[in-house]
Structures are given as C-alpha cells and as structure tokens.
Amino acid sequence: MAEMGFVIAMSVMTLFWGIIGGVVPWFIPKGPNRGVIVTMLVLTAVCCYLFWLIAILAQLNPLFGPSLSTDVIWYLNYHWA
Amino acid sequence: MVFRSEEMCLAQLFLQSGSEYDCISELGELGLVEFRDLNPSVSSFQRRFVSEIKRCEEMERILGYLLREIQKTHIAVPEEDESPLAPLPRQVLEIMEQLQRLEMELSEVARNKEKLQRNLLELTEYTHMLKITRTFIHSRSRHEALGPQYEEFPTMETDSVSGCTGMQRLGAKLGFVSGLIQRVKVEAFERMLWRVCKGYTILSYAEVDENLTDLDTGEISKSVVFLISFWGDQIGQKVQKICDCYHCHLYPHPENDEERADVLDSLRTRIQDLNNVLHRTEEYLRQVLQKASQSAFSWVVQVKKMKAIYHILNLCSFDVTNKCLIAEVWCPVSDLANLRGALEEGARKGDATVPSFVNRIPSSDTPPTLLRTNKFTSGFQSIVEAYGVGDYREVSPAPYTIITFPFLFAVMFGDLGHGIVMSLFALWMVLTEKQQKKKRSSNEIWETFFSGRYIILMMGIFSIYTGLIYNDCFSKSLNIFGSAWSVKAMFTNQQWTNKTLQTNSLLTLDPNVTGVFTGPYPFGIDPIWNLAVNRLSFLNSYKMKMSVVIGVIHMSFGVVLSIFNHLHFQQKFNVYLLFLPELLFLLCLFGYLVFMIVYKWLVFGARDSSQAPSILIHFINMFVMQGKDLAPLYPGQTGLQIFLIVIAMLSVPVMLLGKPLYLYWLYRGGKGLRRRRGYERVRRVSEDDTSAAASYEDDDEEEGLDETPGREALPKEFDFGDVLLYQSIHTIEFCLGCISNTASYLRLWALSLAHAQLSEVLWGMVMRLGLRMTTRVGVVFLVPVFGLFAVLTVSILLVMEGLSAFLHALRLHWVEFQNKFYHGTGVKFLPFDFSLLPSVFEQDGLL
Numbered sequence: 030m031a032e033m034g035f036v037i038a039m040s041v042m043t044l045f046w047g048i049i050g051g052v053v054p055w056f057i058p059k060g061p062n063r064g065v066i067v068t069m070l071v072l073t074a075v076c077c078y079l080f081w082l083i084a085i086l087a088q089l090n091p092l093f094g095p096s097l098s099t100d101v102i103w104y105l106n107y108h109w110a
Numbered sequence: 111m112v113f114r115s116e117e118m119c120l121a122q123l124f125l126q127s128g129s130e131y132d133c134i135s136e137l138g139e140l141g142l143v144e145f146r147d148l149n150p151s152v153s154s155f156q157r158r159f160v161s162e163i164k165r166c167e168e169m170e171r172i173l174g175y176l177l178r179e180i181q182k183t184h185i186a187v188p189e190e191d192e193s194p195l196a197p198l199p200r201q202v203l204e205i206m207e208q209l210q211r212l213e214m215e216l217s218e219v220a221r222n223k224e225k226l227q228r229n230l231l232e233l234t235e236y237t238h239m240l241k242i243t244r245t246f247i248h249s250r251s252r253h254e255a256l257g258p259q260y261e262e263f264p265t266m267e268t269d270s271v272s273g274c275t276g277m278q279r280l281g282a283k284l285g286f287v288s289g290l291i292q293r294v295k296v297e298a299f300e301r302m303l304w305r306v307c308k309g310y311t312i313l314s315y316a317e318v319d320e321n322l323t324d325l326d327t328g329e330i331s332k333s334v335v336f337l338i339s340f341w342g343d344q345i346g347q348k349v350q351k352i353c354d355c356y357h358c359h360l361y362p363h364p365e366n367d368e369e370r371a372d373v374l375d376s377l378r379t380r381i382q383d384l385n386n387v388l389h390r391t392e393e394y395l396r397q398v399l400q401k402a403s404q405s406a407f408s409w410v411v412q413v414k415k416m417k418a419i420y421h422i423l424n425l426c427s428f429d430v431t432n433k434c435l436i437a438e439v440w441c442p443v444s445d446l447a448n449l450r451g452a453l454e455e456g457a458r459k460g461d462a463t464v465p466s467f468v469n470r471i472p473s474s475d476t477p478p479t480l481l482r483t484n485k486f487t488s489g490f491q492s493i494v495e496a497y498g499v500g501d502y503r504e505v506s507p508a509p510y511t512i513i514t515f516p517f518l519f520a521v522m523f524g525d526l527g528h529g530i531v532m533s534l535f536a537l538w539m540v541l542t543e544k545q546q547k548k549k550r551s552s553n554e555i556w557e558t559f560f561s562g563r564y565i566i567l568m569m570g571i572f573s574i575y576t577g578l579i580y581n582d583c584f585s586k587s588l589n590i591f592g593s594a595w596s597v598k599a600m601f602t603n604q605q606w607t608n609k610t611l612q613t614n615s616l617l618t619l620d621p622n623v624t625g626v627f628t629g630p631y632p633f634g635i636d637p638i639w640n641l642a643v644n645r646l647s648f649l650n651s652y653k654m655k656m657s658v659v660i661g662v663i664h665m666s667f668g669v670v671l672s673i674f675n676h677l678h679f680q681q682k683f684n685v686y687l688l689f690l691p692e693l694l695f696l697l698c699l700f701g702y703l704v705f706m707i708v709y710k711w712l713v714f715g716a717r718d719s720s721q722a723p724s725i726l727i728h729f730i731n732m733f734v735m736q737g738k739d740l741a742p743l744y745p746g747q748t749g750l751q752i753f754l755i756v757i758a759m760l761s762v763p764v765m766l767l768g769k770p771l772y773l774y775w776l777y778r779g780g781k782g783l784r785r786r787r788g789y790e791r792v793r794r795v796s797e798d799d800t801s802a803a804a805s806y807e808d809d810d811e812e813e814g815l816d817e818t819p820g821r822e823a824l825p826k827e828f829d830f831g832d833v834l835l836y837q838s839i840h841t842i843e844f845c846l847g848c849i850s851n852t853a854s855y856l857r858l859w860a861l862s863l864a865h866a867q868l869s870e871v872l873w874g875m876v877m878r879l880g881l882r883m884t885t886r887v888g889v890v891f892l893v894p895v896f897g898l899f900a901v902l903t904v905s906i907l908l909v910m911e912g913l914s915a916f917l918h919a920l921r922l923h924w925v926e927f928q929n930k931f932y933h934g935t936g937v938k939f940l941p942f943d944f945s946l947l948p949s950v951f952e953q954d955g956l957l
Contacts, residue, residue, distance in 0.1 A: 038632035064112060065487060065509055072513035077575060080521070081633070083659060084579050086708065087652040088594075088630035090715030092722055094619030095595060095642030099611045105597040105641075 035089070042081055050074025114505050114678070116442045118477035118939070122469045123437040123453065125426070129460025130435045134419045134942075135196045136456040141943025142449055143439035144478060148427040157424040165206065166417040170950065172209040173410055177951055179216055180399050180406065187403045193944070194408045196415035205409060212402055219395050226391065230384045231322060235290050235333070236361045237377050238318045240370055242335040243288050243363065246314045284341045287349050289360035293317065293332035299356050303338070306348050311340040337363070410951055415944050422942060434466070440477055440939065446470070477502050480939035487512065489565045497924045498934025505674045507923070507932055514664065514927075515919055516565070520572035521660065522861035522915040525869060526583035528907055529573030536567035550952075569916070579634040580862070584903075585869035587640035591631060595638045599625030616643060621716035646863075653859040655707045661855025661926070662700045665848075668930030669693050675931060687768035691761035692844055692930075698758040700852050702751075703729055709743060766841045770834040777828040843929075851926040857918050865911050872902055 051074075054067040097105070121143075125133050137143060149157065180187060197205060291299055296315060303311055315336035322333050336358075338349055353360055364370040426437040441449055450468055457465040479500050483491045487508065493515070494500075494508045523529070539546065540563050551557065559566070581587040600606045603623050610617065621627040631637075635652075639645045669692050676684040706725050714722045723743055731740065732751045742748065880888070880895030928934070940946075 032629070034629045034632060038630075042633075062484070065512070068509045069513050072510060072517075076513060076517045079660070079663070080517075080576065080579055080656075083656045084634055084652070085630045085632070086711045087655065088636060089711060090713075091621050091627060091648075092714065092716060092719040093644075093647075094621050094626065094716075095638050095648070096616050096618040096644040097597070097638075097642055098616055099614060101641050102597055102606075102611060102617060105638075106601060109593065109597065 035085075038085065042078065046074040046078035046081075050078070112481065112506070113509070113674075114503050115479040115481050115500055115936075116444065117503065118440050118480065119443050119446070119470050120473035120475070120477070121439050121441045121446070121449070122471050123435075123439060123466060124429075124469065125435040125437060125453075125466045126457065126460075126462040126464050127433050127435070129457045129462035129466060130423065130426075131196075131199065131419060132460035133453050133456030133466050134422050135415070136452040136459070137449075138415065138418060138422075138942055138944045139195070140448065140452055141941045141945065142445050142452065143441045144939055144941050145422050145425050146438040146440065147425045148436070148438055149425065154424075158428065159420040159423050162420045163417060163424075165202070166413055166420065169206055169209055169409075169413045170417070172213045173406070173413060174951065176209070176212060176216070176399075176402055176406060177410075179220075180403050183396055183399055185396070185399055185403050187406050189407050193411045195412075196419055196944075197412045202416065205412065209409070212398070215398060216395075219391065219398070223388065223391050223395065226384060226388050230381065230388065232359070233377055233381050233384065234320075235322065235359055237374065237381065238320070238333075239288055239290060239335045239361050240364065240374050240377070242316050242318070243337045244367075244370060245316070246337050284339060285346045286363040287338040287340070287346070287353060287360060288336065288363040289353065289358045290318070290333045290335055291315075291353075291356055291358040293334050295356050296334050296336070299336075299352070299358075302352055302356075303349070306352060307340065307345050310342065310345050311338050311349060313338050410949065414947060414949055418942075418944065418947055438471075441468075442480055442939075476937070478939035479504075479936040481506055481508065486564050489562050490515065492561075493565070493920060494923075495938065497928065498932075499936045499938045501933045501936040503678060504933060504936070505671055505678075505931065507671070507928055510667075511923060512568070515923055516568035516572040518660075518664075518858065518919040518922055519569045519915050520576040521656075521858045522918060523569070523573045523865060523912065524576040524580040524582060524862050525585075525865065525907075526574055526577030526588075528584070528869075528903070529570050529575075529577045531570075531904070532573060532908060532912065533567060533570030536563050536570050539563040540567060569912075580866070581635040581637055581640070582866055582869070585866065585873045587635075587637035589637040591633065593638045594628045594631050594636050595619055596626055596628060599623060618644070627716070649866075650859070650863070653862055654856060655711075657855045657858040658700075658852060659704050659707060660858060661852050662696070662704050664855070664922075664927055665851060665930060666693070666696060666701070668927045669696060672931035683772055684769070687764065687772060691765040691768070694761045695758050695765070695845060696848055698754040698761075700848060702732075702754055703852075706743065713743075762841065762845060765844065766838055767834075770830060770837050773828065773833060774830050847929065854926055855922065857922070861911075861915055861918055865907070865915070868907060868911065872899065872907065876902065 050071045054070050057063050057066050057070075123133070154160070177187070300313055300315075303313055313336055315334045318333045318335055321330045340346060340349055364373055422437075423435065426435040429436050439449075446468065453466045453468060479502055481491060481500070490512045491508045494506070494511055500506050520529070539560055543560075543563065546560055577583060578588075597619065600617075600619060600623060603625065605620065605623055606617065619626050635649070639648055642648075669689065672692075673685060673689050676682065676689060703725070706728065710722070710725055721741065723740065728740065728743065732755060735752065735755070738748075876895060876899045880892040880899075882888075883891055
C-alpha cells in the first residue's frame with residue numbers, strides 16, 4: 030500500500046513534468062520567441078521536477094520520527110485517521 | 111533574446127550632401143545602427159555643424175522659458191501619441207521665428223504685468239497707511255480726553271480746522287512722516303529713531319492685517335504702518351535719512367480728515383481700475399500660453415530630434431572630392447537590408463539625385479554586443495548586464511536566468527501565502543502597465559519595482575510552487591493528501607498507552623513500528639512536521655542536502671555551457687584541455703557527494719538508522735584516504751573513491767599545464783602540422799588576459815566574414831610565461847572555487863530557514879494573540895491584530911526578505927554560475943534611436 034502510493038506519485042509527477050519539458054516544446058509555433066519559450070519550458074520542468082524529487086526522496090526512508098507533545102498526540106489520535 | 115549576441119558588421123554609409131539630413135532622420139526613427147566618431151581629434155567647437163547646434167540650443171532655451179511659464183499658469187501640455195518627425199531645414203526657420211516671437215511677446219507681457227503689480231502694491235500700501243494712521247489720530251484724541259499722558263506736546267485733535275495753530279503758538283513746526291516698514295525691522299527702527307532724535311519724535315505704529323508681497327524679493331511679509339510726528343527741520347531731515355536707510359515706503363500724510371477721505375476715495379477707484387487691467391493682462395497671457403501649449407510638445411520633440419541629427423552629422427567625415435558625407439556604423443548583419451531601405455527612403459525624401467549607399471567593410475575592432483529583448487526578457491537581460499555586458503558573440507546566460515533566477519529565489523523564499531501576495535502584486539503591475547507607463551512617475555523606487563514586474567511575477571509563481579513543496583503557508587502547513595504518519599498506529603501496537611501520555615510531555619513516533627509511517631507524502635513535506643518539536647532537525651538535513659544537490663547541478667550546467675563558447679570561437683583544444691578536466695574535477699568530487707546523498711536517502715532507513723553513516727565524514731575520509739574503521743556504504747566504496755580522487759587529482763595538472771604547453775607547441779613546432787591541416791583559427795576576440803589574447807590571437811582582418819574560415823596570419827609573439835600565469839590563476843580559482851561555491855549554495859538553506867522562522871514568529875507573536883481571545887471582544891480585537899500582522903508581513907517578510915533573497919539569488923548567478931563560463935567584458939550596442947534619447951525637459955519635470 031505504501032509502495033503503491035509512492036509509485037503513483039512518482040509516475041504522475043514524472044509524466045507531468047516530462048510532458049511539459051519534453052512534449053510541449055515541439056508544439057510551440059515558430060516565431061522569434063520560440064527559442065526562449067522552449068528554454069523556459071525545459072528549464073521549468075527540470076527545476077520543478079528536481080525539487081519535488083528531492084523532497085520525496087528525503088522522506089522515503091525517514092531515520093527518525095516527529096516528536097510531538099502529548100496534547101498534539103491526543104488530538105491527532107482522535108481526529109486523524 | 112537568443113543564445114548568443116548577434117553578428118555585427120562595420121559599414122560605411124556614403125550620404126549625398128543634399129539628403130544626409132533626411133537619411134540620418136530615417137535612421138534615427140528606426141534605431142538600427144550605432145555611429146562611430148570619425149573626428150575624434152576635433153573639439154566640439156570646431157565641428158562642421160556647430161552653428162546649427164547652437165541654433166537648436168537657442169530654441170531649446172526659448173522652449174524651456176515657454177514651458178516654465180506654461181507650468182506657472184497650470185496649463186497642461188497635451189501630448190501626442192505619435193512623435194513628429196524631425197523638421198526639414200526650411201521648417202526650422204519657421205519654428206525659430208515663431209518661438210522668438212512668442213518669447214518677445216511673453217517677456218513684454220510679463221514686464222507690463224510686473225509694473226502693474228508694483229503700482230497696485232503702492233496704492234494698496236497707501237490705502238492701508240491712510241486707514242491706520244486715521245486710527246492713530248483718533249485714538250490719540252480719545253486718549254487726550256482721558257487724562258494726562260506722556261506726551262509733552264499738545265496734539266492735533268483740535269487742529270483739524272485750525273491747522274498747525276497749536277504748534278505755531280509754540281513757534282515750532284510739527285511735521286509728519288508716514289509710511290510702511292517691514293515688521294522685522296520695526297524695533298531696530300524705533301531704537302534708532304530714539305537714539306538719533308533724542309526723544310524729539312513720536313513713533314506710533316500698527317501692523318497691517320493683510321500680507322503684502324514685497325515685489326523685489328518676492329516674499330510675503332508682514333508690514334507695519336508707522337507715523338512719526340516730529341518738529342524741527344533738522345529732525346525732519348534725520349528722520350528722512352533713517353527711513354531711507356531702513357527701506358521704508360513713504361507716503362504723504364494728509365493734513366486733515368477731508369483730505370484723507372478724498373485721497374482714500376481716489377485711491378479706491380484707482381485700485382479698482384488697476385485690478386481690472388491686471389485681470390485682463392493675465393487673461394491675455396493665459397490665452398497666449400494656451401495657444402502655445404498646443405504645439406509645445408511637438409516643438410520640443412522636433413528640436414530634440416534635430417539636435418540629435420546634427421550631433422550625428424558632426425561625427426561623420428566630409429569627403430570633399432565626392433561631395434558626400436561618410437559615416438561609419440556598427441550594424442547587425444540581419445539588419446543590413448533594412449539599413450539600405452532606410453537610406454533609400456531618406457534619399458527619396460531629400461530629393462537627392464544620387465542615392466546614398468552602404469558599403470560593408472572589414473574591421474578588426476571588437477563589435478559591440480547586441481541582444482534583442484522584448485518587454486518580458488528585458489528585465490532579466492538587465493540583471494545579467496548589471497554584472498557585465500557579454501563579449502561579442504559569447505553565450506548569454508540570460509535565457510536560462512529567466513527560469514533559474516526566480517527558481518533559486520523561490521527556494522529561499524518558499525512560502526505559499528507570501529508567494530500568492532507577491533504574484534498578485536506583480537500581476538496588477540503587469541495588467542495595468544499601459545497606464546503606469548503613461549504616468550511616468552518620478553519615484554525611483556517605484557520605477558525600479560515597475561521595470562522588474564515580470565521578474566517579480568515569475569518569482570511569485572515559483573514561490574507558490576516551492577511553498578507547496580515546503581508545505582508552508584504563512585507558517586502553517588496544508589494537509590491535502592493526508593499525513594503519512596499515523597499516531598493511532600503507536601497506540602494500536604501497544605507502544606503507547608494513556609499512561610504514557612500522562613507521564614510524558616513529549617513522545618517521538620517510531621517509524622520502525624508497523625503502520626506508523628505509511629510512505630512518503632506524495633507532494634512536498636509531510637504536514638505532521640509542522641506540529642513536531644524536532645521539526646528543524648528533519649528540515650535542516652533535508653534543506654542542506656537539497657542546497658548541495660541544486661548547487662552542484664547548477665554549477666555543472668555552467669561548466670557545460672562553456673563548451674559552446676569554445677566551439678564557437680573555434681578553440682577545440684579548449685574542450686579537451688579546459689572543459690573536460692573542469693567537468694571531471696567537479697563531478698568526481700561533488701558529483702560523487704550528490705551520489706552519496708541520494709544513495710543514503712534510498713538505502714538507509716529506519717531499520718538501520720543507528721548505523722546510518724554521516725556523509726560528511728565519509729567525504730572527508732575520501733580526501734584523506736583513511737577511514738578503514740568505518741563501515742562502507744556499499745561494497746567497493748574504497749576502490750571507487752580512490753579512483754575518483756586519482757582522476758580529480760590528475761585533471762588539475764592537465765588544467766594547469768595543458769593549454770600553455772599545447773599553445774607553445776603550436777607556436778613553435780606545430781607549424782608544419784598547421785599547414786597540413788590547413789587552417790586552425792585561434793581567434794578569440796576578447797579574453798580576460800589581454801596580453802595572452804594578443805599573443806596567440808590571430809590578427810583577424812576579416813571580421814565581417816565571421817563564419818567562413820580562412821587562412822590565418824602568423825601569430826604575434828607568444829609569451830609562454832603570461833599564458834602559464836593566466837592558466838594557473840584560472841586553475842587555482844576553479845579548484846578552490848568548486849569547494850567554496852558548493853558551500854556557498856548552502857545559503858539556499860540558510861535563507862529559507864530564516865524566512866520560515868520569521869514567519870512562524872510573526873504568526874505566534876501577533877496573530878495567535880488575536881485568535882486566542884475567546885470572548886466577544888476578541889472579534890473586535892482581531893481587526894487591529896490582523897492589521898498589524900498584515901503590515902508586518904508585507905514590510906518584513908515580503909519586502910525585506912524578498913529583497914534579501916533577490917540579492918542572494920543574484921549573487922549565486924553572478925558568481926557561482928557565471929564564473930564557470932561567462933566573461934562579461936563586452937561593450938553594449940547603443941543604437942542611434944530618437945526614442946532612446948532623453949529629453950532635457952522631461953528630466954526637469956516640465957513636460
């Protein structure tokens with residue numbers, strides 16, 4: 030179950046930024062700004078995907094858990110699934 | 111904006127004598143070319159068109175006077191959308207005439223008005239004086255009735271009919287001097303009178319209610335009406351002299367009341383008349399100025415254009431034999447056709463018999479750098495150029511900066527709420543940009559923000575994204591997907607009981623227990639960390655590693671970009687001797703560090719958290735080649751690390767000695783090889799070390815024929831010592847810079863931490879106070895609390911932190927990214943364009 034969630038998230042994000050960075054540039058109409066727009070799309074895809082990837086990889090195998098105060102624990106126990 | 115700056119060529123324009131003015135006018139409208147000064151040794155007073163420029167300046171002077179007058183009467187000058195063309199020489203005389211006529215008329219009217227106003231002032235003063243001295247006289251008479259006074263001499267109250275009989279009885283002649291004096295001088299005046307006349311005068315004075323303008327100085331000051339009664343001729347003369355000395359305005363004192371009333375009446379009518387005349391004069395003046403203001407704008411533009419054209423004409427050289435002007439311009443190669451078209455148009459307008467033409471000439475000078483931008487890219491181009499304008503045909507970092515700069519800013523700013531506010535602000539500026547441009551405010555700070563509106567918009571949008579990933583919105587986290595950490599699981603697995611809750615104040619979730627950790631949060635940082643006490647332990651580790659990863663990737667990108675420069679300037683040897691060792695050094699050391707970070711993330715988890723290695727220690731051990739006591743991260747680690755270290759160490763001498771030795775070999779022994787190979791251009795148009803450049807750079811005559819290679823001339827002297835020195839400096843800088851620059855990227859962590867903490871403090875200390883009050887008063891109290899929260903958020907978190915993150919992101923670009931490939935020692939292309947010329951009047955705020 031946990032694996033499933035990770036796999037889904039991974040594939041969705043990779044696909045999404047992959048389309049933006051790899052597929053959409055081919056559809057930009059020819060004009061004086063084509064080069065700039067393609068550069069922008071590719072760089073945006075790379076930067077955003079990398080940033081998301083780092084965030085998820087850092088949390089993949091946590092070495093320690095969060096320390097919560099007992100009030101918070103009590104609240105979470107009853108309110109969060 | 112393109113990958114690298116445009117190709118430029120040097121061209122000679124041959125302008126026929128009749129049509130040169132029109133040709134230059136056409137070029138100025140289009141803004142295609144940059145003119146070079148062909149007469150650098152001639153002073154500005156000896157140039158050909160000096161008299162025309164003087165005429166233009168005279169016209170500008172008159173226009174300045176005219177605009178000032180218009181501004182004084184608060185008439186608005188209507189601006190036209192299309193700017194008029196530069197006037198033809200025959201139109202110039204017309205404009206000059208009109209302006210001179212206007213000037214004369216205006217100055218005459220102004221003079222008349224001043225005379226009238228002076229007159230009016232005198233009459234007004236006289237009136238006041240009469241009224242006030244009347245009260246003196248009558249008050250004196252009243253006082254007399256009351257009893258004895260300090261006055262030793264009988265006054266005039268009984269003498270209105272009999273004249274000076276009272277005085278004549280005493281045999282003395284009573285005289286009066288009356289007038290006005292400035293308020294500030296009254297005490298000194300009185301004292302002087304007392305001292306000089308030894309008490310034989312009586313001074314009474316009273317202030318005038320109305321404020322009168324002193325026409326000489328233009329200030330509005332209070333005046334005092336005084337009446338001096340004295341007798342004796344000599345005293346009279348002394349009094350006169352003192353009054354002169356104090357710049358009093360003296361008016362004749364009437365003998366009696368009837369005379370006073372008559373004078374008052376006549377004065378009143380005269381003042382009325384004067385007011386009428388003044389009024390009508392002002393009306394007339396206003397009309398004249400109104401009419402002039404209709405055409406003032408077009409005159410200003412026309413004169414500005416004319417003056418600019420003559421300045422340019424002064425730069426050209428005059429060819430006596432051919433009776434034409436020769437101009438040398440830098441022109442982008444892609445615009446040569448437009449240039450020819452412009453010259454034809456100009457020739458047609460000037461009715462020239464022989465058309466002007468363009469001749470492209472080769473040049474060995476470095477052309478200026480041109481990068482075309484639109485309103486979106488110009489902001490980013492300007493922040494790159496603030497560091498340095500790129501060399502001619504060098505790879506420009508600007509297209510990448512459009513994305514990486516806002517991205518690095520957002521990594522440091524990372525807050526969803528703040529990002530939304532920033533984006534909205536920038537969006538407002540972008541949507542209303544037409545109106546804002548028309549307003550043309552004089553506030554520099556606003557102008558700076560406005561010209562960077564697209565940058566701010568991008569920064570805001572990226573901040574929204576990083577805010578979502580950091581899961582930070584005004585220091586609160588969003589729980590969109592459901593947290594991956596389950597507290598319930600700790601209870602169901604009997605790790606915790608209610609008793610544990612009662613006896614402890616802090617408990618830590620253990621990811622080893624089944625069900626507690628259900629996989630990573632799919633988008634960003636898990637919201638539970640916002641509630642955790644050890645939040646920063648986790649976030650710091652995450653952000654530091656993120657900074658290093660982003661930094662190494664950014665720097666590698668910079669090194670890779672240098673390939674394009676090497677290939678373009680046809681220094682292929684640089685690819686092997688410079689780029690390859692640089693990349694290997696960077697990747698073997700810091701790329702391996704990134705690999706270790708990712709490896710640790712993937713391989714080590716909660717099960718073996720006690721044995722999780724410290725990457726830093728492994729990294730340090732790699733360098734000192736120790737650490738046999740440490741458990742290896744993966745099998746074969748020591749072997750791989752030694753291999754990487756060896757490669758990195760080997761690339762240093764290659765970087766250091768490779769290029770100098772190769773060039774030395776080229777210069778000395780490689781001649782045979784060179785001829786065999788045919789051509790190998792080692793032209794590099796500009797480098798940091800000019801002597802090195804001069805030494806091995808081919809003197810290139812065919813600058814214009816950029817892309818086609820040809821036979822090169824023999825290089826000049828090759829100074830091995832210089833090249834070696836330059837290369838060793840570069841090597842040391844690169845190698846040490848790798849380490850320091852990687853560490854420098856840790857500011858991404860530092861600033862994002864500071865921002866998050868500030869945000870949290872603001873929430874906790876300000877907003878929570880308002881939200882905590884549970885009584886009804888709390889609702890009312892919340893309003894000013896929210897106001898304070900909003901003001902502090904905008905001023906501290908948005909403005910101050912925003913500027914700070916902007917600065918640091920800029921530094922990362924300028925230093926850590928650009929010093930891997932960018933030289934930035936070029937000259938910017940400044941075309942002759944009328945729209946780029948500043949207007950003197952705009953700067954003075956007159957237009």
